Amino acid sequence: MKLYNLKAGMNPRRVRIFLAEKGVTIPTVDIDMMKGENGTPEFLRMNPLGKLPVLELDDGTCISESIAICRYIEELHPAPDLFGSSPAERAVIEMWNRRVEFEFAQPMSAQFEHLSPFFAGRIEQVPECGAYARSRVLKTLGWLDAELATRRFIASDRYSMADITAQCAVLLGKNTGVPVPAELANVARWWAEVSARPTARA
Numbered sequence: 001m002k003l004y005n006l007k008a009g010m011n012p013r014r015v016r017i018f019l020a021e022k023g024v025t026i027p028t029v030d031i032d033m034m035k036g037e038n039g040t041p042e043f044l045r046m047n048p049l050g051k052l053p054v055l056e057l058d059d060g061t062c063i064s065e066s067i068a069i070c071r072y073i074e075e076l077h078p079a080p081d082l083f084g085s086s087p088a089e090r091a092v093i094e095m096w097n098r099r100v101e102f103e104f105a106q107p108m109s110a111q112f113e114h115l116s117p118f119f120a121g122r123i124e125q126v127p128e129c130g131a132y133a134r135s136r137v138l139k140t141l142g143w144l145d146a147e148l149a150t151r152r153f154i155a156s157d158r159y160s161m162a163d164i165t166a167q168c169a170v171l172l173g174k175n176t177g178v179p180v181p182a183e184l185a186n187v188a189r190w191w192a193e194v195s196a197r198p199t200a201r202a
């Protein structure tokens with residue numbers, strides 16, 4: 001198995017933290033986006049979308065999409081489980097992970113892509129899309145703050161895949177001008193706890 005990684009990317013970080021939580025090590029190849037290594041014909045054969053991460057299996061099968069990779073690893077290494085251990089818990093974690101992806105991580109990526117000079121000339125930037133994405137991020141953070149008043153982590157009182165998705169999006173926000181507003185005390189309490197985990201810098 002080989003993991004194709006982008007050191008600074010929000011999604012590859014999700015997989016790295018997941019692997020670290022599992023205590024699983026996979027040989028890793030760092031891809032340099034600035035050199036266009038994710039746009040070469042060889043890379044596009046692995047993932048035609050040119051995105052990272054990609055997990056290449058020994059038989060040549062290539063799995064992209066962070067959640068698909070994490071689910072594959074969870075099947076191989078069930079403990080500690082990060083997707084839940086009963087049908088109901090798995091459904092609740094799935095629900096929260098999807099909510100966090102659609103309502104928080106995706107708009108967080110979109111605000112970065114549409115507003116950052118880093119993407120100028122690489123993608124078509126529409127500043128209005130970036131501004132709208134930022135407003136959605138802030139709205140979701142307010143909602144998460146109310147949710148986190150009732151439990152320790154995003155989906156329940158234990159750490160799960162939904163927390164990994166959320167913490168990687170918060171980190172992208174911190175690095176791109178959308179920090180968690182100071183008044184959101186429950187998000188701040190949750191962030192202090194997840195970012196202190198030994199795996200947080202994987």
Ligand SMILES: N[C@@H](CCC(=O)N[C@@H](CS)C(=O)NCC(=O)O)C(=O)O
Nearest residue numbers: 009010011012051052053065066067
């Ligand atoms: N839905 C994919 C998204 C992957 C993605 O957007 N990866 C970004 C890094 S966070 C990337 O590879 N960007 C390269 C580029 O835009 O050229 C996942 O969950 O893995």
